[in-house]
Amino acid sequence: MSPEYPLGTIRTEQVWKRFKADQQRMLLRDKVEQLTRKLRGGRGEDWRWALRDINLHIEPGESVGLIGSNGSGKSTLLKMLTRVMYPYGGVIDVRGRIGALIEIRAGIHPDLTGRENIYLFGALLGLKRREVASRFDAIVEFARLGGAIDRQVKYYSSGMQMRLGFAVAAYLEPHVLLVDEVLAVGDAVFQQRCLDRMREVAEQGTTIVFVSHDLPAVESICRRGVWLEQGSIRVDAGIKEAMSGYRDSIEAQSEAGGRVGEPLQLLKHEIVGDGRENLTTDEPMTVELTLGGDYRGDATLHLGVSEGTSSPIFQISHEIRLTGEDHQVACMIPNLPLPRGRYTLWAGVYSIGKTDGGTLMSWHSVGQFDVFGPMLDTPPRAVVLAAPVFVPHRWEE
Numbered sequence: 584m585s586p587e588y589p590l591g592t593i594r595t596e597q598v599w600k601r602f603k604a605d606q607q608r609m610l611l612r613d614k615v616e617q618l619t620r621k622l623r624g625g626r627g628e629d630w631r632w633a634l635r636d637i638n639l640h641i642e643p644g645e646s647v648g649l650i651g652s653n654g655s656g657k658s659t660l661l662k663m664l665t666r667v668m669y670p671y672g673g674v675i676d677v678r679g680r681i682g683a684l685i686e687i688r689a690g691i692h693p694d695l696t697g698r699e700n701i702y703l704f705g706a707l708l709g710l711k712r713r714e715v716a717s718r719f720d721a722i723v724e725f726a727r728l729g730g731a732i733d734r735q736v737k738y739y740s741s742g743m744q745m746r747l748g749f750a751v752a753a754y755l756e757p758h759v760l761l762v763d764e765v766l767a768v769g770d771a772v773f774q775q776r777c778l779d780r781m782r783e784v785a786e787q788g789t790t791i792v793f794v795s796h797d798l799p800a801v802e803s804i805c806r807r808g809v810w811l812e813q814g815s816i817r818v819d820a821g822i823k824e825a826m827s828g829y830r831d832s833i834e835a836q837s838e839a840g841g842r843v844g845e846p847l848q849l850l851k852h853e854i855v856g857d858g859r860e861n862l863t864t865d866e867p868m869t870v871e872l873t874l875g876g877d878y879r880g881d882a883t884l885h886l887g888v889s890e891g892t893s894s895p896i897f898q899i900s901h902e903i904r905l906t907g908e909d910h911q912v913a914c915m916i917p918n919l920p921l922p923r924g925r926y927t928l929w930a931g932v933y934s935i936g937k938t939d940g941g942t943l944m945s946w947h948s949v950g951q952f953d954v955f956g957p958m959l960d961t962p963p964r965a966v967v968l969a970a971p972v973f974v975p976h977r978w979e980e
């Protein structure tokens with residue numbers, strides 16, 4: 584790369600990465616194919632592309648969320664940015680000091696104490712001892728390690744190791760901060776503090792690349808979203824646009840989920856408000872369903888509501904008796920606890936019984952609906968709401 588790119592720049596040009604298929608997880612069919620290739624004089628090796636032609640230009644100070652389903656290549660890309668792995672082809676250049684938390688134990692030496700690890704890491708980043716010393720207290724304080732700082736890291740719990748790893752990565756003032764899923768190891772309060780710290784370092788001009796399946800957390804930190812699908816960049820856009828495309832694709836996949844051949848089908852559904860009008864926050868909502876199928880017996884019907892993603896905000900259940908005829912059932916919620924927005928309704932039916940308990944209609948998204956009413960109040964920075972529930976309330980002073 585030419586030296587004119589400033590510190591904090593990340594550039595990847597036509598990056599490809601492949602792995603040998605995991606021998607242990609290889610299906611018999613793959614094995615037969617591999618042997619056939621060998622017999623025909625081929626190399627007999629089975630490669631899978633984990634990343635295909637990745638071109639990313641990230642400017643200093645940008646905060647980028649890498650999203651995508653399991654196995655789409657997010658961690659592999661992050662590992663290559665930290666130079667833990669090298670590409671098969673293409674060029675990767677990350678300018679400046681890199682702080683990375685990509686695996687709980689990455690970069691942490693178990694035989695050294697927490698203190699020694701902090702100084703070692705600082706030295707590896709090219710910081711002077713004095714520079715590390717001036718940040719030392721902040722690291723220990725953030726990681727809540729107290730007296731354990733002079734204990735060997737091998738005696739730390741995984742939560743303590745993660746806290747040390749994050750504090751070191753985020754407080755030694757890297758030009759680029761790379762964070763993978765690992766935050767999930769910490770408790771909810773610590774996760775909030777990490778998100779808050781990431782926001783702070785972003786504001787100070789550090790470039791951030793954040794990988795997580797916790798979409799609200801990614802949305803609260805990142806301005807730009809890169810959605811990876813089967814090793815390729817599917818969308819590289821503003822975080823809202825990238826998220827909404829990714830969420831739609833999760834929903835489409837679950838709607839397309841193989842329900843053909845199940846004993847029950849959802850023939851009709853309707854979601855209506857009071858007097859069959861629009862749905863409004865804190866007003867009634869009625870869900871009417873017609874189930875078809877010749878199953879006879881007792882079953883549990885589950886309904887759920889999610890906001891875009893596949894994790895419902897709430898879920899309610901009801902026992903029903905199926906007679907083999909079309910079955911109509913309605914559920915009324917007197918005070919809809921949802922603020923203004925677009926939501927997805929989910930449904931599933933499972934039989935009750937000693938001998939034949941099982942899936943009659945698997946859990947899947949049924950349709951979307953809009954709620955009119957107040958917007959949710961904006962929380963303070965880096966506070967991630969697990970779900971947007973409207974709580975009726977009144978203030979007095």
Ligand SMILES: Nc1ncnc2c1ncn2[C@@H]1O[C@H](COP(=O)(O)OP(=O)(O)OP(=O)(O)O)[C@@H](O)[C@H]1O
Pocket residue numbers: 602603604605631632633651652653654655656657658659660
């Ligand atoms: N060391 C490895 N050896 C063989 N295959 C690997 C290796 N690391 C990753 N892969 C494969 O590369 C692909 C991409 O994996 P990667 O872990 O980067 O995906 P991911 O998007 O981070 O997934 P997740 O969300 O589950 O963490 C997967 O098919 C995975 O099985």
